[in-house]
Amino acid sequence: MPQTSQKSNLEELEPFTKSVIEVVQKIPKGKVATYMQVAGLAGSQRASRAVASILKSYSKKYKLPWQRVISSSGKIAFKPQTYNFLLQRRLLQSENIFVTTKNGQIDLGKYQYRKNTRVKHKPNQPRMFGK
Secondary structure: OOOOOHHHHHHOOOHHHHHHHHHHHHOOOOOEEEHHHHHHHHOOOOOHHHHHHHHHHHOOOOOOOHHHEEOOOOEOOOOOOOHHHHHHHHHHHHOOOOEOOOOOEEOHHHHEOOOOOOOOOOOOOOOHHHO
């Protein structure tokens, strides 16, 4: 049976799932993004729960840096001191991200991934207020 590449497997996914995987793959080492931020960059700001589900289902298959996705409050989303909490904290710390020991808080001002999400101006579209 011929093996298919990850790229072709990615093409078979739903568009939003594919977009989430691509966004997460682009979060650089040493940075984090929130579930809501990933959902917005993937095209559906309100789909943060879907992002969590996609990460759970596809992180291993596509070798996603799932540890770089955290809650909007800037915390690790797992219950403190659970196996997954401790694993995510250890992985983030290995990327030189400071995570508080007790509740998994991360300074979003310092570590949040900043992708320019500004909508580009279309050439024939009028600009508002001279911008």
